[in-house]
Amino acid sequence: MILLPIRVGVPRGLLYYQYGLVWERFLQELGVEVVVSGETSKATLDCGSALDEVCLPVKVYFGHVYELYKQVDFLFIPRLISVSAGQYTCPKIIGVSDMLRSNVDHLPPLIDVNVNLRQNKRDLYQAIITVGRTLGSNNFKSLYAWIRAWKYWQQQQTANIQKSKNKCIGLIGHPYIIYDRQISMNIIDRLDKLGIDVITPEMVNENEVAASNGALAKQIFWSNGSHMTGAALALMQSPQPVDGLIFLTSFACGPDALIGELISQHAQDLNIPCMLLTVDEHTAEAGFVTRLEAFTDMLLRRKRS
Template identity: 35%
Template sequence: MKIGIPRVLLFYRYYPMWKAFFENLGLEVVPSSITNKEIVDTSVETSVSEACLPIKLVYGHVLDLKEKVDLIFIPRIVGLEYHTYMCPKFIGIPDMIRNAGLKIPPIIDPIIDKRNFRTGFIRGFFELGRFFTKSSTKIIKAYVEGLRALRSYNERLKMGITPLEILDNRNFRKDNLKLKIGIVGHCYEIYDEFISGGMIGILSRLGVRVLSMEMVDWRDILKEADVLPKRLFWTFGRELYGTARYFIKRNLVDGIIMVVAFGCGPDSLIRELIERDLTKPINFPEVTVTIDEHSSELGLITRLEAFVDMLARRKQYENNLSSVW
């Protein structure tokens, strides 16, 4: 039996775990194709118009798998940490796809919810495993193998290797990188090279080493977000703010690039918080890149080249960043 995993949303965070879990239960895992113009066009035609581009892409990637698999895996992720929620569209995306009239294979949508229960993650995988076997032993073994694969994947990320190099066999320049830029954005925006305009590759060719949230311990990021007087409601919002503060506070980067999806309310709020609390008080270099289905790669290249040139001149001639930490 073949199960398809759309290359969207949390694919670049959890795919190694999902793949190992399913393979240990005897399934063949088939990821959807890397995003291309055909997938984007199909996504826009079939999705709801008010959704952000990352949500729209789910439709196109599901249709890409339509003739390739027997089942499609779209987890219903409610929360990844205590008392916080995912975006409502993340929670509802399985139902949105089911009711879109796409005539696709059955959707498997276990609930992953860690808001109130520490065991919420493993409960979701037990629910998932029950679709394929009644043996608790097999499910536990598959879950342990999945955790092992995820741990190995995360260890490689902490070494500065990007998910694109691990999962998509991309190669980026490693030598003579004179600048460091932190990309603050969601994995499904940064590592989808079509909608991000190949941002990481462009920066690599410009002699920039890229740092992202995936290269930092998740607990350290959330600790940085806890300094806010009121706890942020969204898990992803906490991640963005914590990542920016982690990079800036420790002087790990020369500048940061905020990547936000057009139409995402929480992202626009977090961007304002980062600018008000972290970048403006110390005049820290920052640029925001907004993505949607109309984004231009040429326009992105021009903005990135200008930003990198500005950072290089600043580092060479000014070298006078103050600190408020």
């Protein structure tokens, strides 16, 4: 009898846009078949929109789970409580597996192992071992699989910022908003067609991000918010600052309300144009594009004057 490999589903949403590559490689190194949901579509949005009181990215995540959960043996949804010392991730990200269990019937088993690096970095290795045991691997194989996956992930990372003579905009926001083309209204491609060079927080050197955050009067509680703020400040305070900033957020995101205001105040002090764009499932594409075009036209006129 031929034994089929274990199928593990990975929803293409939320922290997938930061850690999806290393998660996929790790699971593959353990010998399982990884099934990743497709890119977000209008149907994905419609599936998740039945939920109330959550932000758009969480609704989209539910849509990806609906796409996957009948096709796989497990769903890989690690509970990332903290990924850096002294900070936490978003509360809704921490609780997403509990929300799934409460709202989706007949789910396969969830691999929602806790990862909490706020006080002890070794917690990650315990989580790796737990995932491996769940999928039938011993401790050594699990740790070795993670090391190989992590090295592969690091090789794929690019942090090169190449300045050009075009207008240059810092596009600040969560990766799961910026890089999801449905949520972000394909903003990166739209800016590219307008002749804009885009720099995202992931493209900013980590040392520059840390230095900018270190200059703040008070450290930011949320890890993603801290990285976005540090990246925005680094882009504004560099010897060749960006021509403008766009802060892209989703409606009803509490932490982003604070981060957006902080970035806006610094941009005003440095005389750098800053625009806030908020998206939800009802955002009209025409209005979104009009605001983008008006902002980029203003930057061009400002540069010529």
